[in-house]
Every structure is written in structure tokens, then in C-alpha cells.
Amino acid sequence: xxxxxxxxxxxxxxKNVGRNGWMTFASMSSIAVSLFILxxxxxxxxxxxxxxxQLDSQVQINVYLQTxxxxxxxxxxxxxxxxxxxVKTVTFVSKAEGLERFRDSMGEEGRAALDGYDAENNPLxxxxxxxxxxxxxxxxxxxxxxAINLTDPEKSIExxxxxxxxxxxxxxxxxxxxxxxxxIVLGLTVMAMFLISTTIKMTIIARxxxxxxxxxxxxxxxxxxxxxxxEGAIIGFFGSLLSAAILMFGYSQLVESTSATVGLYMIQxxxxxxxxxxxxxxxxxxGTVLGIFGSTISVRRYLRV
Amino acid sequence: MIExxxxxxxxxxxxxxxxxxxxxxxxxxxxxxxxxxxxxKSTFMKLIYREEYPSKGQISVNGFNIGKLKHRKxxxxxxxxxxxxxxxxxxxxxxxxxxxxxxxxVIETPRRLIRRRTMEVLELVGLKHKAGSLPAQxxxxxxxxxxxxxxxxxxxxxxxxxxxxxxxDPETSWGIMNLLEEINFRGTTIVMATHNKEIVNTMRKRVIxxxxxxxxxxxxxxxxxxxI
Numbered sequence: 194x195x196x197x198x199x200x201x202x203x204x205x206x207x208k209n210v211g212r213n214g215w216m217t218f219a220s221m222s223s224i225a226v227s228l229f230i231l232x233x234x235x236x237x238x239x240x241x242x243x244x245x246x247q248l249d250s251q252v253q254i255n256v257y258l259q260t261x262x263x264x265x266x267x268x269x270x271x272x273x274x275x276x277x278x279x280v281k282t283v284t285f286v287s288k289a290e291g292l293e294r295f296r297d298s299m300g301e302e303g304r305a306a307l308d309g310y311d312a313e314n315n316p317l318x319x320x321x322x323x324x325x326x327x328x329x330x331x332x333x334x335x336x337x338x339x340a341i342n343l344t345d346p347e348k349s350i351e352x353x354x355x356x357x358x359x360x361x362x363x364x365x366x367x368x369x370x371x372x373x374x375x376x377i378v379l380g381l382t383v384m385a386m387f388l389i390s391t392t393i394k395m396t397i398i399a400r401x402x403x404x405x406x407x408x409x410x411x412x413x414x415x416x417x418x419x420x421x422x423x424e425g426a427i428i429g430f431f432g433s434l435l436s437a438a439i440l441m442f443g444y445s446q447l448v449e450s451t452s453a454t455v456g457l458y459m460i461q462x463x464x465x466x467x468x469x470x471x472x473x474x475x476x477x478x479x480g481t482v483l484g485i486f487g488s489t490i491s492v493r494r495y496l497r498v
Numbered sequence: 499m500i501e502x503x504x505x506x507x508x509x510x511x512x513x514x515x516x517x518x519x520x521x522x523x524x525x526x527x528x529x530x531x532x533x534x535x536x537x538x539k540s541t542f543m544k545l546i547y548r549e550e551y552p553s554k555g556q557i558s559v560n561g562f563n564i565g566k567l568k569h570r571k572x573x574x575x576x577x578x579x580x581x582x583x584x585x586x587x588x589x590x591x592x593x594x595x596x597x598x599x600x601x602x603x604v605i606e607t608p609r610r611l612i613r614r615r616t617m618e619v620l621e622l623v624g625l626k627h628k629a630g631s632l633p634a635q636x637x638x639x640x641x642x643x644x645x646x647x648x649x650x651x652x653x654x655x656x657x658x659x660x661x662x663x664x665x666x667d668p669e670t671s672w673g674i675m676n677l678l679e680e681i682n683f684r685g686t687t688i689v690m691a692t693h694n695k696e697i698v699n700t701m702r703k704r705v706i707x708x709x710x711x712x713x714x715x716x717x718x719x720x721x722x723x724x725x726i
Contacts, residue, residue: 195606212591406587409547410648411577412604413570 429484
């Protein structure tokens with residue numbers, strides 16, 4: 194193929210977009226609409242996954258010491274805890290601090306019940322809060338802590354608490370949400386592909402006659418196919434660009450208007466940068482590819498004239 | 499130029515359109531194909547530009563044996579044959595200029611040459627001033643002239659015209675016929691199917707009459723009519 198012919202096909206592809214005004218509009222809107230829906234779900238899935246990550250990182254182990262443990266002994270235990278490779282941070286919570294926190298977490302009425310207690314008769318033990326690098330290793334870490342206690346003659350650790358059931362439930366939920374999100378996104382992708390190729394097929398059925406005329410004049414199949422290819426790419430690109438732009442704008446507005454409220458719950462949305470590169474990028478890429486495939490696959494059916 | 503030897507054509511639905519056609523059409527001839535509707539005229543024409551292929555027999559056009567031709571090769575054969583139809587078959591969204599230029603783009607002619615040659619043939623058919631019009635903005639006669647311009651733009655050896663005046667009034671028809679005669683005079687073989695008695699009887703060219711799938715008359719300087 195000559196270079197000038199390649200240019201001709203590109204020119205012709207752009208001209209076809211204009212010549213088939215309404216059909217172009219129909220295909221572009223179908224791409225924009227279906228990718229918009231897909232994009233909404235992608236954003237949703239992304240934020241759920243982000244939320245799950247945040248919950249994961251809040252999972253911790255509480256190690257309670259015997260109430261009569263000495264300060265020196267507590268420090269020794271802290272050193273041992275820090276030596277466990279899977280442990281990220283160890284925070285000491287003194288019995289006074291523990292009481293303070295307990296008081297804060299209670300409501301008005303409960304607080305009154307704690308009024309009798311002060312530093313002298315504090316019933317709470319000293320404790321450690323332990324964070325893991327990987328939340329999934331929490332129970333493994335807990336076992337190691339129990340092992341430390343076994344070798345300790347004083348058995349200073351009274352209890353290792355990490356809400357076994359809660360954590361496992363949380364993991365099963367977040368994993369399920371992630372998997373369902375992936376399935377929904379995949380399903381929507383297939384649906385978008387179907388919808389788009391149907392629309393493009395309709396526009397090409399309308400042009401069946403044109404294709405047969407081109408063949409009568411002696412055009413080869415590839416000569417006919419190329420402008421359709423370019424046209425499909427243009428429709429796909431601009432259709433998806435439109436939906437990506439609307440999504441990004443809508444998302445930034447949403448984040449801006451709600452971050453103040455939502456931030457109070459220590460929850461963060463996926464940032465614009467993350468969203469742009471993953472959702473925006475994949476929608477535009479997918480749209481362009483869909484446009485190309487839709488038009489070239491459909492035109493193929495009419496080339497055997 | 500065109501040679502058919504014992505050509506038979508039976509369609510998939512079982513109808514037999516041609517039964518043992520033998521004919522030789524020489525370079526630079528002007529031939530009318532006449533016959534009643536359904537006699538096999540259209541099939542005869544379609545075989546020449548390879549829209550259909552024969553069930554049996556040999557056909558060669560311009561030296562190519564086109565009876566057995568791979569799908570891939572068909573476009574290259576068609577480039578040597580200009581086709582004109584009753585319904586013009588212009589690309590509706592392209593201007594007159596673009597329609598004619600398309601036939602040249604197909605054979606990868608340089609763009610500058612396309613411009614010059616397209617304007618040249620549009621002038622020849624008398625439509626230079628309508629180069630930028632869409633088919634819908636042209637009259638039937640004008641559309642047929644654009645189709646003729648497209649058919650001749652690559653200087654084909656043969657022009658196949660299937661009832662080119664079928665949709666046109668008598669006066670316009672004569673304009674088209676004069677144009678075809680001029681093209682023939684310049685050296686192009688023309689095979690034209692028609693129902694127009696007046697044209698055939700006035701122009702006095704070779705007439706091949708087809709009826710029930712066979713040639714019933716083949717006469718130089720013949721007249722219209724196909725009754726045996």
C-alpha cells in the first residue's frame with residue numbers, strides 16, 4: 194500500500210464520520226453511555242477496595258499483661274514483640290491511658306459507672322497495640338506472641354486479643370466485595386461490547402449498498418475496510434473521551450463536596466490521580482478498541498459480495 | 499475481447515438462466531443485448547463483470563479466464579471493466595467528483611493525477627460545473643453521466659451497461675447514447691442491455707437477442723426484437 198493511500202484512508206475515515214452524521218452520533222452515544230455505566234461501577238469497585246484496604250490496616254492485636262507486671266518486665270516483653278518480623282508497630286498503652294480511652298468510648302451513662310475509678314484502684318492492665326505489615330498474618334503473629342508467653346516463667350501476658358472471628362469475617366466480606374466488583378465490571382464490559390457492536394453493525398447494514406458499489410468499482414476488501422477501521426477508532430475514542438470526561442468531572446465534584454463529612458470517619462476516597470490513570474485510561478483505551486473491533490468485524494460480513 | 503464457450507448458469511434456487519451460450523465480442527465493438535425480462539440478459543451481463551460465475555463453460559474477458567477466479571482476484575479484473583446500471587449505483591454520501599475519483603483511488607493513482615483526470619472526464623460528460631454536488635442534488639440524467647464518468651475514468655477495455663437509459667426520458671436517453679457512442683468511437687468495447695426499441699433501431703449496431711437462456715439471434719447492424 195502506498196503512503197498516499199494510507200493518508201487517503203485516514204482522510205476518508207474522518208470524512209465518513211461527518212458524512213454519516215446521525216449514525217456516528219448513535220454509535221458515539223452508545224459507546225459513551227455504556228462506558229459511563231461501566232466507569233461508575235469501576236469507580237465504585239475501586240473505592241470499595243480502597244475502603245477494604247483502610248479497614249485492613251486498622252486491624253490490630255491487643256496484648257494484655259497481668260495487672261501485677263512490673264515496668265521492667267513490660268519493657269522486656271515490648272522488645273520481644275518488636276522482634277517478630279511480621280510486626281510493623283508496637284504501641285504501649287499504660288493502664289492510665291487505657292482507663293482514659295475506656296471512659297471516652299462510653300456514653301454519658303456508662304461514664305458515670307466508671308466515676309469511682311482512678312489511678313489508685315484502676316482495674317485495667319497495661320497493654321500493647323500491635324499492627325502487622327499484612328493484616329492477613331494477624332493470627333500467625335498472635336500465635337507467636339502466645340509462644341513467647343510459654344517460655345516466660347512469670348506468664349506475664351494475660352491475654353492476646355485480636356477478634357479472630359471479626360477479622361476473618363471482615364476478610365471474607367472484603368474479598369467477596371472485590372470479587373463481585375470484578376465480576377460486575379467484567380459483565381458490564383461484555384455488555385458494553387455487545388451494545389456497541391450492535392449499534393455499529395446497524396450503521397454498517399445501512400451502508401451495505403455502499404460497500405457493494407465499492408466492490409463493483411474494483412475496490413479490494415482491505416481498501417474498503419481501512420476507512421471503516423479509522424472511523425471506528427475515531428468514534429470509539431471520542432465517545433469514550435466524552436464519558437471519561439463526564440465521569441472525572443462528576444467524581445471530582447463528589448469527592449470535593451463530601452470529603453469534609455466522610456473524612457471524619459477516617460475514610461478516604463480514591464484520589465483523582467489514581468482514578469484518572471486507571472478508570473479514565475482504561476475507558477478510553479477500551480472505547481477505542483471497541484470502536485475498531487465493532488466496525489471491522491461488522492464490515493467483514495458484507496465484504497463477501 | 500469477450501469470449502464465452504458453452505456457458506451455462508443455474509442459480510442456487512434451481513432456476514436455469516443461461517443454457518449453452520457461445521459468443522465472441524471483438525475489441526471496439528458496440529453490442530446490444532435484447533430480450534424479454536427474465537430471459538437471462540442480466541445474468542449474461544453479470545458474468546462479464548464477474549458478479550456471477552458460470553456453472554459450466556469457459557468465459558474470458560480481456561484475456562483473463564474469469565470463470566474460475568479466486569475471490570481475492572476479482573477486484574483486479576473489475577478494474578478493467580467499467581459498469582453502468584439502470585439505478586446509477588453512485589455512492590450517496592460522496593459528491594460527483596468523489597464518486598469518480600473513488601475509482602481512481604482504488605488503483606492507487608497519485609492524488610494530483612486523480613484531480614486532473616476526474617475533472618477531465620467530468621468535463622467530457624458535461625458535468626464539470628456539478629463536481630461538488632451530491633447524487634441527490636442531481637437529475638437522473640446527470641447521475642447517469644456521473645456513473646459513466648466513473649466507468650471510463652480508468653480507461654477500461656470494456657464497458658458493461660445494464661439498461662443505462664431504463665429510468666430516463668427519451669431526450670435524456672439520447673444524450674447518454676451519444677456519450678456512449680463517443681466513448682466507443684475512442685476505442686472502448688461496449689456491451690449494453692436494453693429494452694429501448696427506438697435506440698436500437700436508430701443506432702444500428704450488432705444485436706444479440708437472448709430468450710429462455712439461449713441466443714436466438716446474433717445480427718450485425720441489427721434491429722430490436724427477439725421473437726423467433
